[in-house]
Amino acid sequence: MKVICTRQNLVQGVTTAQRAVSAKNTMPVLAGILITARDHYLEFQATDMEMGIQCTVPCTVQEAGSIVLPAKYLGEIVRRLPDAPIQIETGQGTNVVIRYGQSEISINGFHDEEFPVFPKQQGKTSITIPEEDLKEYLRQILFATSTEETRPVFTGVLMELSEGNLRLVATDTHRLALRDVKINTEISDVSMIIPGKTLNELARVIGAADQEVTISLAENTVIFGMEDTVLVSRLIEGQFPNYRQVIPQSYKTRIRVKTKELLESVERASLLARVGTQIIRLHIEQDKIIITANTEVGRIHEEIAVYLQGEPMQIAFNANYLIDALRACGSDNIYLDLSGPLSPGILRPVEGEDYLSLILPMRTI
Amino acid sequence: MKVICTRQNLVQGVTTAQRAVSAKNTMPVLAGILITARDHYLEFQATDMEMGIQCTVPCTVQEAGSIVLPAKYLGEIVRRLPDAPIQIETGQGTNVVIRYGQSEISINGFHDEEFPVFPKQQGKTSITIPEEDLKEYLRQILFATSTEETRPVFTGVLMELSEGNLRLVATDTHRLALRDVKINTEISDVSMIIPGKTLNELARVIGAADQEVTISLAENTVIFGMEDTVLVSRLIEGQFPNYRQVIPQSYKTRIRVKTKELLESVERASLLARVGTQIIRLHIEQDKIIITANTEVGRIHEEIAVYLQGEPMQIAFNANYLIDALRACGSDNIYLDLSGPLSPGILRPVEGEDYLSLILPMRTI
Incomplete structure (x- = not known):
């Protein structure tokens, strides 16, 4: 050579x-x-x-x-x-x-x-997505995967194709993120679990403007084709949990809040909550949300203006999970939907129904 | 409050x-x-x-x-x-x-x-230096201090005042850096060893344009006064080594070389030398310097054009020490002065006689 x-x-x-x-x-x-x-x-x-x-x-x-x-x-x-x-x-x-x-x-x-032979087989079914878009979708999903190798399905991202829709879902059992993407394809009833590690590396490789990723499925293998680069990965075997039954279909309380304001408040609260259990409490009242944390270091009380639909509510979350979800939502304003202090909270961008993330609450005494 | x-x-x-x-x-x-x-x-x-x-x-x-x-x-x-x-x-x-x-x-x-009382005493003797200048002098000196706490004097920087000159010297016994600064003062015969840790923190605090640092000496204490900030430090007790006798007063070989070119070559050589003893060899010939390293990973041979005065020479250095010295010299072109394969090498900026750094060679078989 x-x-x-x-x-x-x-x-x-x-x-x-x-x-x-x-x-x-x-x-x-x-x-x-x-x-x-x-x-x-x-x-x-x-x-x-x-x-x-x-x-x-x-x-x-x-x-x-x-x-x-x-x-x-x-x-x-x-x-x-x-x-x-x-x-x-x-x-x-x-x-x-x-x-x-x-x-x-x-x-x-x-x-x-x-050197082992690179699996070159072409996938039977394939779809294409703009690189920049896929990079953003992955950012919105990957934080919710688990890193515990003992339960492999939770370390992966479920990719479902059905009737012109691509759905990405990840959950580590404490939180869940779901993204729907309209795509132009005839393929339906395809479902696979892609390792989070693979998608993390994919997210680092892609991002070029005006370029597309082709995703093809072969036996037990997914192939991501870019202009100069091909990424091939084994799939994770196993049954992804039935995520649909976890997502509440209604809410008792909906607030609309500025994402950045809530994020900054929760980040401050997490500084104090960190020495303890990471518990922060949300008290939702008529026109404001009060965020509190109380540990041996000290206590914090934050107030943010919100629009409330429905009833006042109190709920406690792990501060880090709420921070991850707020950073991932990709929208200036979000809805936080609650059904009760022991039911999951759901964050949705105010624009569109294509994304949500869900966080289980923490029980407090 | x-x-x-x-x-x-x-x-x-x-x-x-x-x-x-x-x-x-x-x-x-x-x-x-x-x-x-x-x-x-x-x-x-x-x-x-x-x-x-x-x-x-x-x-x-x-x-x-x-x-x-x-x-x-x-x-x-x-x-x-x-x-x-x-x-x-x-x-x-x-x-x-x-x-x-x-x-x-x-x-x-x-x-x-x-809380312990902050030592407020004013120094008897004081000098002032522009912040930006002192920051650069410290960068040129601090890399040569030792981090081994067992021999405290080598973890410090010698500061000598005599006849309108401030001299900073540091050595970890393998290399040495020396900086002279002309200053406007009557003070003479003052000598102190300031902890490297103190000066590292000072370097992080200073750097504002058009601001000056006042350095005052009190009993066992040095005080650095900036506009809004005062930094006070104990001095290191002990005898600083007689650095003058280590610095050769003549040379047999002098090369003039572009700092960046030599630095990049040595950095590449250090990648290979790293798996071994960090030894790189310099072969100085009539119009070029050849840098080589040879380890189990592979070998490197780099050639750079130089101006030679005096005789050809071969010498070996620790690659990291040479990298540190080249980064610190603060000049586009340097002289490297050698007296023999077992004598120290000296780097000097081509402009001015106010700075030098010295590296002991490595014995090779």
């Missing part, structure tokens, strides 16, 4: 593929990135056997071929290379020489045949 | 004083900031018994008085307060109420009489 590539393209390829390299892999070769030169491009591939990323960048190929290089060193090196044409050439055995100006770095890699 | 203050002034006072609060203090009250209201200002004081900071900000005093509040909570709270007039009022016992808009926070503090 012998290629000439710009620093910028090298950094792009290595940085993107590197996201699939796990620190705790079992096979030494998985600490590497498979680099393949063919036609007029360089292809970077990495995988932790759960998720794989492939990124393709243009380059001048003088000799086709491939090699596996250690991701950590390669990443640090390419980011520090000068902005000059960079030549990469395989030498003796698994040795690779990177040349720039009058200088060169030689590092040792692995044989490419040791 | 009862005052009304802006958020900005509160944040300024708390953030500045907080720098003197140690996480590992022995007296509970030292986790606090003493707040005193008098005349038309609020005074914030904190100390870890080695260093003390006092910061004064304007406010409306409705009732003079003082209280000690926990620094950590106070800092987090004031930074999150809204941009509105904020009232602080002491209540029952050590309770304090912070009011803003329709909201309030009440936190528990300590009695002010438990």
Whole structure:
């Protein structure tokens, strides 16, 4: 293999593929990135056997071929290379020489045949979504996933396709986030659970304006196709909880409040609540909401103007859950709907019915 | 105590004083900031018994008085307060109420009489330096201090005053940095060792354009006076090593090189050297310097154009020490002066004789 590539393209390829390299892999070769030169491009591939990323960048190929290089060193090196044409050439055995100006770095890699094959199958069913939109939807959903590996379905995001609607749902059993997206597709009755980790990495890769992501489903696998990058991930097996029955269909109390005002109040209250149980209390009255917390450090009493529909209400939440939900809602004004001190609270943007997040209340004495 | 203050002034006072609060203090009250209201200002004081900071900000005093509040909570709270007039009022016992808009926070503090007295003595001798300049001098010196508490003098910076010259010297025995500053003073034969920790905090506090720092010396104490802030620190007792005899007065080899080019090459070499001993080798030839490192990960060979005076030379350095010295030199072009493979290397800015840093070489087999 012998290629000439710009620093910028090298950094792009290595940085993107590197996201699939796990620190705790079992096979030494998985600490590497498979680099393949063919036609007029360089292809970077990495995988932790759960998720794989492939990124393709243009380059001048003088000799086709491939090699596996250690991701950590390669990443640090390419980011520090000068902005000059960079030549990469395989030498003796698994040795690779990177040349720039009058200088060169030689590092040792692995044989490419040791590297697992990237799952290339095309999905049968596929939909497309603008990258910027999907990035925002993921931000609104991913905070509600669990990080506890003991119950895998809660670490994933349910993706349901039915009748022109894509639905994303995540829950860690204490809170839940749900996003509906109108899409132009004939596909229906498709349901899968995608690992939250995969979607976190996807959210970091996407975001370009005027670009689209193609989401395809193959057997036990989901494939996200971007312009230069493909991300493949296993699905999580198991039954996602019946989230529909958790979401109340009515409310006794609805307040409309400025998201930023409520968020800042709850953030202050959480500073004091932090030393205790993270409990903050909401007292909803005719034209205001009173937020209080009371711990050994001190106590806080905040008042915010609200529009109330329905009855006054008192409820207690975990401050961090409320902060996460308020940050995720993506709207200047929200409704908070309550049905009772022991029923879940629901946050909805004032505009549209496409998003909601739900938080279970805390019991207080 | 009862005052009304802006958020900005509160944040300024708390953030500045907080720098003197140690996480590992022995007296509970030292986790606090003493707040005193008098005349038309609020005074914030904190100390870890080695260093003390006092910061004064304007406010409306409705009732003079003082209280000690926990620094950590106070800092987090004031930074999150809204941009509105904020009232602080002491209540029952050590309770304090912070009011803003329709909201309030009440936190528990300590009695002010438990707080140690801030050393107010004025120094006998004093000099003044522009804040921006001193900040840069400190940046050029502090990297060479040691963090090993077992040998206190090496954790400090020697400050010598003699005949219109201020000299700052630091060394951790592997490297040394020295800065001379012309100042307008009659003071001579003053020498003190200031804790590096103190100067690190000073460097964070200063930097305002058109402001000066007054440095005064009292018994075992140095006092840095800024516009609104006073920083007081104990001195380190002991004998600073005779640094003069370490600095070679001549050289066999001098190269002139672009600082940025050499820095970037050494940074790349250090990526590979990191897995080993951090040794990088410099081969100085007629018109170039070759930087190499060789470890189990791979090897690097970098070439940079230089102007050579004197003889070709080979020498090995710890890559990190060379990186620190190149970042600190504050000049686009530097001289590197060498006297032999086992003699220290000296870096000097091409402009001026006021600064140098010295690095001991590494023995290689």
